[in-house]
Amino acid sequence: MAPNPASVFNADARQDAQPITSDKLVSVIHVSLEYRTAQRIVRATHDMSFDVYGSDRFVLLGPSGCGKSTLLKAIAGFIEPVAGEITLDGARVRGPGADRIVVFQEFDQLPPWKTVLQNVAFPLRVAKKLSRAQARERALHYLDKVGLASFADAYPHTLSGGMKQRVAIARALAMQPRVLLMDEPFAALDALTRRRMQEELLKLWADERFTLLFVTHSIEEALIVGNRVLLLSPHPGRVRAELNSHPYTRDGASRVDFQRGVERIHHLLFDTDEPSA
Known part of the structure; x- marks a missing residue:
């Protein structure tokens, strides 16, 4: 209302x-x-x-x-x-x-042992929405959207705070939430x-x-x-x-x-x- x-x-x-x-x-x-x-x-x-x-x-x-x-x-x-x-x-x-997917203020939202690509693709696999290949393709699509496709194989500790937030946004959008x-x-x-x-x-x-x-x-x-x-x-x-x-x-x-x-x-x-x- x-x-x-x-x-x-x-x-x-x-x-x-x-x-x-x-x-x-x-x-x-x-x-x-x-x-x-x-x-x-x-x-x-x-x-x-x-x-x-x-x-x-x-x-x-x-x-x-x-x-x-x-x-x-x-x-x-x-x-x-x-x-x-x-x-x-x-x-x-x-x-x-x-x-409903949440992006928080903290920069440590990304598991440090996973690459940028793995961080974005992982929730798609857990939700059983897509196959491994489909999850990878969608993850790369949204990493490209936030300008981080070239960092797909990087680990979170190598990224700046702003870049980590962009990964978090890509991960959220990849889930295509309402x-x-x-x-x-x-x-x-x-x-x-x-x-x-x-x-x-x-x-x-x-x-x-x-x-x-x-x-x-x-x-x-x-x-x-x-x-x-x-x-x-x-x-x-x-x-x-x-x-x-x-x-x-x-x-x-x-x-x-x-x-x-x-x-x-x-x-x-x-x-x-x-x-x-």
């Missing part, structure tokens, strides 16, 4: 742009999530509702501790809501599945590499038109990567607003309208009174 229309902020940088949507794919319906610490049970998100459509680049944006990563894990099926439900293609999410989930995948990279990775991700999306659910706490990154951005309040996370960010691009980041959009989002995130629990 989408937020109340009154809470939606429509970016006004270009009135002629249209959001990229098709059929409803993921629905988060009045979802509350909790996790346990040594001292207490903590509510991570409260009564959240939104929809993700096919080919969306949907971004969850909010300050640290607002529950965006916890929500991503719940959509992946690793955490069960204490209230509400999450559906994929209308069916309730009840656990992890190959239709939704690609990315949890702050570029946060640990230096500024130049992060910019290049954002550009490469958008190029991949233009080629493949996969559905992307992306978590970040960077307003600029959210505007560049996403075509729709959901703003979450500080802890516990609630839906604060939703915006159409398709008018904004990396090339326009220095423009006045882009900076104005950043300022307006910052105000929505941090300068609005919290709703009562």
Whole structure:
């Protein structure tokens, strides 16, 4: 379910742009999530509702501790809501599945004893989707997509952080999931590499038109990567607003309208009174 229309902020940088949507794919319906610490049970998100459509680049944006990563894990099926439900293609999410693949922030996602090619092909073989030859062919295809076909026989310890993330993205896309989930995948990279990775991700999306659910706490990154951005309040996370960010691009980041959009989002995130629990 989408937020109340009154809470939606429509970016006004270009009135002629249209959001990229098709059929409803993921629905988060009045979802509350909790996790346990040594001292207490903590509510991570409260009564959240939104929809993700096919080919969306949907971004969850909010300050640290607002529950965006916890929500991503719940959509992946690793955490069960204490209230509400999450559906994929209308069916309730009840656990992890190959239709939802996660790319995490950490660079050590790749088994170090496997080559780059083996890392990408291995999940295909485990899922029994393809023969060995077919898995190799598809793995090479996606390594070529991320510009790493020439590193197919390299081992992860020989790669830079950005290259490891590109392998992780290739591995995820090779599974051809219904939704690609990315949890702050570029946060640990230096500024130049992060910019290049954002550009490469958008190029991949233009080629493949996969559905992307992306978590970040960077307003600029959210505007560049996403075509729709959901703003979450500080802890516990609630839906604060939703915006159409398709008018904004990396090339326009220095423009006045882009900076104005950043300022307006910052105000929505941090300068609005919290709703009562």
